[in-house]
Every structure is written in C-alpha cells, then in structure tokens.
Amino acid sequence: MTDHPLPxxxxxxxxxxxxxxxxxxxALRQRGLDHWCALGLPGRRSEAFKYTRLDGLKDxxxxxxxxxxxxxxxxxxxxxxxTGDAHVVVMVNGRCSPHLSDLxxxxxxxxxxxxxxxxxxxxxxxxxxxxxQINTEHHPFAALNTGLLADGVVLxxxxxxTLERPIHLIHxxxxxxxxxxxxxxxxxxxxxxxxxxLLESRIGVGGAPCLMNSVTEILLEAEAxxxxxxxxxxxxxxxxxxxxxxxxxxxxxxxxxIMGLGAGMARHETRIRLSGEQAHAGLDxxxxxxxxxxxxxxxxxxxxxxxxxxTQTVKSVLDDSARGVVQGKVVVAPDAQKTDARxxxxxxxxSPKAEADTKPELEIYADDVAxxxxxxxxxxxxxxxxxxxxxxxxxxxxxxxxxxxxLAEALxxxxxxxHGPRDxxxxxxxxxxxGRLAATPDAEAxx
Amino acid sequence: MPLIxxxxxxxxxxxxxxxxGINLAIEPGTxxxxxxxxxxxxxxxxxxxxxxEGYEVTEGEILFNGENIAELSPDERxxxxxxxxxxxxxxxxxxxxxxxxxxxLNARRKAAGEAEIAPVEFLKLMRDTARRxxxxxxxxxxxxxxxxxxxxxxxADIFQMSVLEPTLCLLDxxxxxxxxxxxxxxxxxxxxLRSPERGFLVITHYxxxxxxxxxxxxxxxxxxxxxxxxxxxxxxxxxxNGYADYTDAA
Numbered sequence: 001m002t003d004h005p006l007p008x009x010x011x012x013x014x015x016x017x018x019x020x021x022x023x024x025x026x027a028l029r030q031r032g033l034d035h036w037c038a039l040g041l042p043g044r045r046s047e048a049f050k051y052t053r054l055d056g057l058k059d060x061x062x063x064x065x066x067x068x069x070x071x072x073x074x075x076x077x078x079x080x081x082x083t084g085d086a087h088v089v090v091m092v093n094g095r096c097s098p099h100l101s102d103l104x105x106x107x108x109x110x111x112x113x114x115x116x117x118x119x120x121x122x123x124x125x126x127x128x129x130x131x132x133q134i135n136t137e138h139h140p141f142a143a144l145n146t147g148l149l150a151d152g153v154v155l156x157x158x159x160x161x162t163l164e165r166p167i168h169l170i171h172x173x174x175x176x177x178x179x180x181x182x183x184x185x186x187x188x189x190x191x192x193x194x195x196x197x198l199l200e201s202r203i204g205v206g207g208a209p210c211l212m213n214s215v216t217e218i219l220l221e222a223e224a225x226x227x228x229x230x231x232x233x234x235x236x237x238x239x240x241x242x243x244x245x246x247x248x249x250x251x252x253x254x255x256x257x258i259m260g261l262g263a264g265m266a267r268h269e270t271r272i273r274l275s276g277e278q279a280h281a282g283l284d285x286x287x288x289x290x291x292x293x294x295x296x297x298x299x300x301x302x303x304x305x306x307x308x309x310x311t312q313t314v315k316s317v318l319d320d321s322a323r324g325v326v327q328g329k330v331v332v333a334p335d336a337q338k339t340d341a342r343x344x345x346x347x348x349x350x351s352p353k354a355e356a357d358t359k360p361e362l363e364i365y366a367d368d369v370a371x372x373x374x375x376x377x378x379x380x381x382x383x384x385x386x387x388x389x390x391x392x393x394x395x396x397x398x399x400x401x402x403x404x405x406x407l408a409e410a411l412x413x414x415x416x417x418x419h420g421p422r423d424x425x426x427x428x429x430x431x432x433x434x435g436r437l438a439a440t441p442d443a444e445a446x447x
Numbered sequence: 448m449p450l451i452x453x454x455x456x457x458x459x460x461x462x463x464x465x466x467x468g469i470n471l472a473i474e475p476g477t478x479x480x481x482x483x484x485x486x487x488x489x490x491x492x493x494x495x496x497x498x499x500e501g502y503e504v505t506e507g508e509i510l511f512n513g514e515n516i517a518e519l520s521p522d523e524r525x526x527x528x529x530x531x532x533x534x535x536x537x538x539x540x541x542x543x544x545x546x547x548x549x550x551x552l553n554a555r556r557k558a559a560g561e562a563e564i565a566p567v568e569f570l571k572l573m574r575d576t577a578r579r580x581x582x583x584x585x586x587x588x589x590x591x592x593x594x595x596x597x598x599x600x601x602x603a604d605i606f607q608m609s610v611l612e613p614t615l616c617l618l619d620x621x622x623x624x625x626x627x628x629x630x631x632x633x634x635x636x637x638x639x640l641r642s643p644e645r646g647f648l649v650i651t652h653y654x655x656x657x658x659x660x661x662x663x664x665x666x667x668x669x670x671x672x673x674x675x676x677x678x679x680x681x682x683x684x685x686x687x688n689g690y691a692d693y694t695d696a697a
Binding site for chain 1: 539
C-alpha cells in the first residue's frame with residue numbers, strides 16, 4: 001500500500017455534484033470512483049504497466065479542468081495536427097468546443113454531439129454504448145476517466161450511411177500556470193453497413209504539465225467499416241494515456257493506425273473484440289521518438305467467434321534515450337476456429353541509449369487457426385546505407401530514406417486519396433525526420 | 448590525363464592484407480577488364496575505389512581526374528562521377544526506386560550547381576531508360592530491388608548507372624547469376640554508355656561477359672596483385688587455360 005493519499009480523489013469527490021447526466025451516469029461515475037479507489041496508480045507489481053511507470057503522476061499536483069466551455073480563442077497549434085478536408089471537432093482540455101467545431105454541417109445520417117449535451121438532454125440514448133466496451137474494474141485510468149465522466153464526443157452513423165469526408169477530432173491540451181488533468185470520453189457507433197473515417201489528433205500548448213486521459217468506446221454493427229487514425233503529437237511536459245475499446249459485429253472491418261511522434265510519456269492501449277463472424281481488425285502503428293520520450297503501445301485482440309482475421313504491424317524508430325514499448329496480445333477463444341491472426345513488431349534503434357521492449361503474446365484455445373507473430377530490434381543496416389551513399393546521396397538523407405522506408409509498411413493500409421490522411425501523416429513524418437533524428441547515427445542524448 | 452590512376456595501392460581488412468600494390472590507369476573512353484580467381488582481391492579493388500567502409504588503405508593512392516580521393520566519402524566520390532554496380536545489389540524495403548534515384552540524381556545536380564530535375568523530365572527519363580533495358584514500366588514504383596530476381600537486380604543497377612551517367616563505371620561481377628538473355632541486355636546497356644569521356648572497370652570471373660563488352664585492356668589478378676596485362680585476347684587465353692598458371696606463380 002502507498003503512504004501517499006490517492007491522487008485525483010478530490011477531483012472525484014468534488015466533481016460528483018456538478019457533473020451532467022442522470023442517475024445512470026451518476027451510478028457509472030460512482031463505479032469508476034470505487035474502482036479507482038481499489039486500484040490506484042499502477043505500481044511496480046502491475047504486469048500491464050511493467051514497462052511504463054506512472055507513479056510519478058502522484059507528485060505533479062494536477063488541477064481538474066474547468067467544466068465551462070473553453071475560451072473561444074483557444075490558441076491551437078494547428079500545424080501539429082493532421083490536415084486535410086474533414087468535419088472538425090475541437091475539444092479543449094476535454095471539453096467539446098462548439099464554436100471551434102463543425103457540429104452543424106454534417107451530412108444526413110451522421111450525428112455528432114458533445115457528450116455533455118447528450119448527458120443533459122437524452123442520457124438514455126447512451127445506455128447500450130457508454131461504459132460497455134471497457135472494463136473499469138481492472139483498468140485504473142479507465143476507472144478514473146469514468147469517475148470524472150463529464151464531456152467528450154458522441155458520434156453516431158446511421159445504418160447504410162457512407163461518410164465521404166473524415167471526422168477529425170482534435171484534442172487540445174492547454175495549460176497556463178498550473179498542471180491540468182483532463183479525461184475526455186469519445187463514443188462512436190456505426191450502424192449496420194455504414195462506413196466512416198475517424199481522425200484524432202492529440203496536440204497541446206503550455207508550460208505546465210498536462211495529463212490527457214482519454215477513453216474511446218467504439219461499436220461497429222454488422223458490415224460496418226471504420227478507418228481510425230490517431231496522431232500523438234504533444235509537448236514534452238504532457239502525459240497521454242488512452243484506452244480504446246472496440247467491438248466488431250459480423251463482417252465488420254476496423255482499421256486503426258497510431259502515429260506516435262511524442263509526448264514525454266504516453267501509453268495507448270487498444271482492446272478489440274471480434275464478436276461477429278468474418279469480422280476483420282487491423283491495428284498498425286508507427287512511432288518516431290527522441291530525447292527522453294516514452295511510448296507504450298499495448299493491444300489486445302480477442303477472437304471470440306470463428307472466421308475472423310486480425311493483423312498488426314508496429315514499427316518504432318527510437319533515438320537518443322527514447323523508449324518504445326509494444327505489448328500485443330491475441331486471444332483466440334475455444335470456439336473461434338479458422339482464426340487468422342498476425343502480429344509483427346519491429347524497432348529501429350538509432351542510439352545506444354534507446355530502448356525497445358517488445359512483448360508479443362498469443363493465447364490460443366482453438367485448434368484450427370493460423371497465428372503468427374514476430375518481433376525484431378536492430379540498427380540501421382550498413383549495407384543499405386552504403387548502397388544509398390554510393391549513388392551520391394549524403395548520409396543524412398540516406399538515413400532519412402531508410403527510416404521512412406522502415407516505417408512505410410505500417411502506413412500502407414492508411415487511407416490515401418483526396419480525403420485520406422496518408423499524405424498528411426507523411427508530411428508530419430518528413431518534418432520530424434528532417435530534424436535531428438536522421439542527423440547522426442549516435443546522436444548525443446538530450447539532457 | 449587518365450580518368451583514374453591507381454598507384455601502389457595496398458589495402459587490408461582487419462589484419463589481412465588483400466591488395467598488395469596495385470598499379471592501374473584507365474584512360475577516358477576505355478574499358479578495362481579485371482579477371483582472376485575467387486579471393487584474388489578483384490571486388491576489394493572496386494570497393495576501395497567506391498569508398499566502402501571496412502577497408503584500410505595502408506599505402507599508395509587513387510587519383511580520380513588527377514585528384515587524390517582518399518579523404519572523400521562514398522557519396523562525394525559518387526557525386527564526382529564514380530559508380531559501383533554491385534555484385535549483390537542491396538534490397539531497400541519501403542523506398543521506391545523512383546524516390547531513391549531522384550534523390551541520387553538531384554544530389555549530383557546540386558553538386559554540379561544545377562537545378563533539381565523537373566518531375567515530368569524525370570518520369571520520361573525513367574520510362575525511356577527502363578524500356579531500353581527491357582525492364583517493366585512499374586519498376587520505378589517498386590521498392591529498390593525488393594522481390595527482384597537476380598537478373599532484375601543486375602539490370603536495375605545498370606538502369607541506375609544509365610540514369611546517373613557517371614564518368615567511371617565499376618562493374619563488380621555484374622555477370623554472375625545472369626542467364627544468357629539477361630547477360631545480353633546488361634551488356635547492351637553498358638555498351639550504350641561507352642563514350643569518349645567515360646571509363647569502365649569490368650570485374651569478372653568468366654570470359655563470356657567480355658564477348659559482349661569487349662575490353663581494351665585485360666588485367667589478370669592473383670593474390671592482390673596484377674600479374675599480367677594484355678589486350679582482349681588475354682581473356683580468351685584465360686578461358687582456354689584457366690587461372691592455374693597465375694595462381695601458382697603468385
């Protein structure tokens with residue numbers, strides 16, 4: 001047991017009286033509070049957080065974000081976010097900002113509201129969505145998010161609707177003179193046979209630390225398709241914790257992609273349940289970290305029924321003293337015959353002080369399945385570098401090309417074209433790589 | 448002035464001396480062939496000229512256009528006009544041949560004080576060169592050498608050479624692993640580049656390549672030294688009698 005008082009407990013107890021929503025929301029929050037009290041910050045013995053120590057959070061003294069609407073002139077570092085033609089929704093410090101968003105110019109069949117508004121006006125519409133895709137009993141930060149449930153976004157796509165332009169959710173963390181903790185909740189429901197692209201950018205400004213602790217719950221009904229691209233591009237003083245719970249019905253398709261460019265400390269966990277036959281989940285990630293950045297990508301893909309497929313490709317490029325953690329688990333239930341599940345995790349170390357911790361894990365209870373996983377960690381290949389430089393390309397450009405080439409496979413399945421985010425991701429990546437990353441093979445670690 | 452002049456070149460890998468005093472001068476417009484048994488140091492010579500890491504030059508010098516290139520990095524040598532066609536061209540996953548060659552071409556242009564190549568001009572150059580070498584049109588959109596057959600890799604290296612137009616072409620066992628049709632295509636590609644200002648160093652184990660790329664000068668390598676120099680007829684003599692005379696002598 002810890003000698004410290006449990007952090008955030010004041011936020012939880014003070015907030016309860018003012019938060020929106022009826023008795024269902026209140027009961028959910030109470031469960032979140034109970035579970036947070038039971039779990040607390042994960043300590044040394046937590047297997048799930050083994051490589052990602054977060055006990056430092058208790059010393060920061062976070063303030064709760066104000067419940068009122070954010071200032072309309074929020075200074076958004078838009079250049080750090082994804083770009084392109086999209087329906088934009090901005091959340092500043094966990095609060096949906098209607099004046100910065102395009103909530104009212106949506107095509108037929110698409111509903112996009114602030115969670116707070118829905119909790120106030122029709123909380124019963126959330127009964128089969130809110131709190132259904134995640135389990136707060138075993139996940140401390142999901143419990144904390146639930147205990148402070150107040151705002152976020154609710155996206156509903158009607159059956160049969162195909163959304164041409166993506167929805168782009170921009171999470172902005174904005175701190176001034178004190179540290180801030182924000183806990184947004186995103187709820188997404190895709191009706192039968194619908195299709196959409198959801199983009200999320202996590203960006204921030206401000207000198208004081210910020211904890212962004214988000215929970216996303218996504219329900220894909222039969223034959224629905226979702227492309228979900230998340231960009232993590234936060235300042236050093238920020239901590240980003242995210243949990244996404246995703247459920248796929250029959251023949252539904254989900255493709256997630258995470259681009260990790262930073263935050264001082266980040267842990268992104270995705271839990272996917274394939275609960276309808278012939279559903280497919282893809283979950284790829286590319287990370288480029290330097291300095292003392294830490295990114296933990298944890299995934300669980302649960303094959304609950306037969307004939308589902310899943311693929312995961314995670315590529316990490318680590319420079320200086322950066323640390324990349326990838327924990328990926330696939331569980332195949334006893335009935336889930338004809339499962340095809342593949343995982344591939346690779347890390348490229350550009351500095352002797354960089355560290356990659358990779359843990360692929362298969363738990364298979366069915367006998368007629370095809371499962372494969374692989375993990376590899378290495379440095380840039382000297383033969384490849386010589387080949388490029390022997391054609392006149394300078395070593396810095398050559399290293400940049402090899403790094404881009406290494407990451408390319410993870411980006412392959414991201415939608416391109418006029419509305420797809422692939423070009424925007426490639427631009428952000430090129431910008432990042434044109435910096436110090438490709439400069440020297442053994443760059444000095446930043447203090 | 449010779450295009451390249453190698454004087455008393457000694458080089459080693461670790462403690463092992465591979466080149467034991469090479470003297471060789473290639474005039475512009477000529478093709479020199481280097482023949483010899485495996486392990487004679489043929490590939491080492493081309494790697495040392497190209498500036499590959501891991502070789503230590505302990506004595507002698509290499510003058511390229513009259514300048515000592517000892518202090519130049521591989522990319523600087525390439526921009527100065529040296530090209531090495533690899534014995535084993537390297538696969539670069541995720542980097543298309545187009546991206547790679549555009550970077551290489553523009554690096555050379557920049558060094559020469561020229562503007563970057565226009566996209567349309569670049570595409571035309573790629574397409575025309577690919578056709579000439581009997582390579583598929585989609586080649587440039589594929590990752591460099593990934594999934595290519597042995598013959599395609601060699602042709603792709605000659606493709607790069609044709610696009611970059613170096614003044615000194617080093618061909619390291621370009622014929623190894625080629626069937627007769629691929630050998631013809633590669634040879635035609637090389638012959639098309641022969642010109643009064645360009646020189647070639649063709650390294651090969653077998654004479655058959657030299658039926659297609661007819662050399663002006665043939666050198667026989669054994670144990671890190673040039674043991675005999677002659678004209679194209681020397682290659683035929685080697686084909687008939689083998690290297691035994693020279694290896695015993697060395």
